[in-house]
Amino acid sequence: xxLVQMANGRLSMTKLIGLLVLLVVPALAGASGGSVSAFxxxxxxxxxxxxxxxxxxxxxxxxxEGATAWKKPDEKGEIPPPPHDETGHTWRHNDGxxxxxxxxxxxxxxxxSDRLTMPAFGESLSDQEIGAVIEYLKTLWTDEQLxxxxxxxx
Amino acid sequence: MSAIVYHLKSALSRVxxxxxxxxxxxxxxxxxxxxxxxxxxxxxxSSGNLLVLRESxxxxxxxxIATGMSLPPSDSDAKPASLAKGADGxxxxxxxxxxxxxxxGAGERWQSLNNTLPNLGxxxxxxxxxxxxxxxxxxxxxxxxxxxxxxxKWVKVDNGPEEPVQAFLHSDMPGSMESGWLxxxxxxxxxxxxxxxxxxxxxxxxxxxxSAISYDPAxxxxxxAVVEGQLHHSADGGETWISLTVPQDVTALAFSPVQGLVVGxxxxxxxxxxxxxxxxxxxx
Numbered sequence: 529x530x531l532v533q534m535a536n537g538r539l540s541m542t543k544l545i546g547l548l549v550l551l552v553v554p555a556l557a558g559a560s561g562g563s564v565s566a567f568x569x570x571x572x573x574x575x576x577x578x579x580x581x582x583x584x585x586x587x588x589x590x591x592x593e594g595a596t597a598w599k600k601p602d603e604k605g606e607i608p609p610p611p612h613d614e615t616g617h618t619w620r621h622n623d624g625x626x627x628x629x630x631x632x633x634x635x636x637x638x639x640x641s642d643r644l645t646m647p648a649f650g651e652s653l654s655d656q657e658i659g660a661v662i663e664y665l666k667t668l669w670t671d672e673q674l675x676x677x678x679x680x681x682x
Numbered sequence: 683m684s685a686i687v688y689h690l691k692s693a694l695s696r697v698x699x700x701x702x703x704x705x706x707x708x709x710x711x712x713x714x715x716x717x718x719x720x721x722x723x724x725x726x727x728s729s730g731n732l733l734v735l736r737e738s739x740x741x742x743x744x745x746x747i748a749t750g751m752s753l754p755p756s757d758s759d760a761k762p763a764s765l766a767k768g769a770d771g772x773x774x775x776x777x778x779x780x781x782x783x784x785x786x787g788a789g790e791r792w793q794s795l796n797n798t799l800p801n802l803g804x805x806x807x808x809x810x811x812x813x814x815x816x817x818x819x820x821x822x823x824x825x826x827x828x829x830x831x832x833x834x835k836w837v838k839v840d841n842g843p844e845e846p847v848q849a850f851l852h853s854d855m856p857g858s859m860e861s862g863w864l865x866x867x868x869x870x871x872x873x874x875x876x877x878x879x880x881x882x883x884x885x886x887x888x889x890x891x892x893s894a895i896s897y898d899p900a901x902x903x904x905x906x907a908v909v910e911g912q913l914h915h916s917a918d919g920g921e922t923w924i925s926l927t928v929p930q931d932v933t934a935l936a937f938s939p940v941q942g943l944v945v946g947x948x949x950x951x952x953x954x955x956x957x958x959x960x961x962x963x964x965x966x
Binding site: 599600610617620621625629634636637638 | 859880919
């Protein structure tokens with residue numbers, strides 16, 4: 529039975545479109561896989577998410593969940609990628625340190641290999657793009673963590 | 683002749699009480715550094731002199747002479763347990779029932795830093811190796827607290843390692859994401875975290891209750907920890923440990939700018955290793 533007829537034939541096209549938006553938008557937002565809706569996020573956050581998915585998600589997880597056993601060295605003696613969500617420790621670092629780590633990379637001193645634990649992206653991403661990634665990461669944290677990180681960044 | 687002797691005796695009898703009154707407090711406090719009570723904690727002051735905490739109280743040792751220092755005012759159930767030296771040479775004392783105190787050398791008195799701590803149950807504290815205003819305190823019921831303003835404001839930073847912390851150390855060993863590393867001696871061994879409090883993990887596989895921990899500021903990868911009276915050394919930042927043979931059970935540790943590693947023992951002795959590895963009393 530057509531939807532218009534279900535509504536006793538009184539549903540105008542405008543109301544129909546409105547209803548469709550109400551039904552479809554939450555579904556689209558849910559399908560986007562994160563807490564940030566593509567319809568509500570500031571442009572920088574949306575951009576940061578896109579960059580995150582392209583450059584970061586392969587190691588840190590599509591939802592920022594990190595490697596499964598990130599707290600212990602892997603079989604190569606390297607520290608696995610930590611989560612960026614509220615279960616990790618990204619929120620404990622100030623903006624400057626996060627920027628530096630993304631741009632320059634970082635090697636955990638107790639890694640058994642010499643390679644960088646976190647690769648450097650300063651050649652691949654502009655300063656603005658790195659800033660956008662950081663803004664996206666902030667959408668993965670709790671209010672308390674956001675407050676802590678804001679204080680650390682002062 | 684008898685008149686001279688009489689006048690001399692008379693003068694002495696008048697002067698002697700005055701001399702006694704002046705010297706008595708000094709004589710009572712300054713004693714050779716011999717005390718057989720176990721050492722609870724050790725540190726050095728800005729002059730490089732050792733400060734020793736025992737059940738009998740706190741003493742500073744200068745040229746082999748121990749001089750008593752007052753303890754902070756506290757309830758009778760307070761247990762001074764932890765000594766630390768700040769990056770500016772300030773001395774800190776902490777313990778369960780006591781909280782955290784800083785010694786004001788100019789005023790020769792202790793200053794309470796407990797206004798914003800939730801309780802006084804501090805089992806261990808540490809001072810940042812290079813930032814004079816940054817302090818850390820572990821509360822048995824509360825977790826890890828940090829102050830970045832010399833103890834005026836304490837903020838909870840995390841719960842700490844899974845096991846309760848008995849001894850605490852901040853080190854400026856390189857490689858941290860922030861400004862250094864924290865080493866916590868727990869009932870399970872040594873836990874390590876960068877000072878961002880990113881994550882507490884095991885520092886190697888040393889197991890047992892850690893009662894004291896210290897490091898060599900001149901070679902920060904060198905960490906020393908005491909587990910049940912046995913001294914252990916790590917030359918790689920806590921990744922691997924070896925035990926060191928000391929002729930007595932060790933109860934306290936400090937790194938002196940003069941003697942290097944100094945241990946306090948269960949018998950109340952202060953020992954330091956010589957170049958050939960033999961341990962000898964510090965003030966002989």
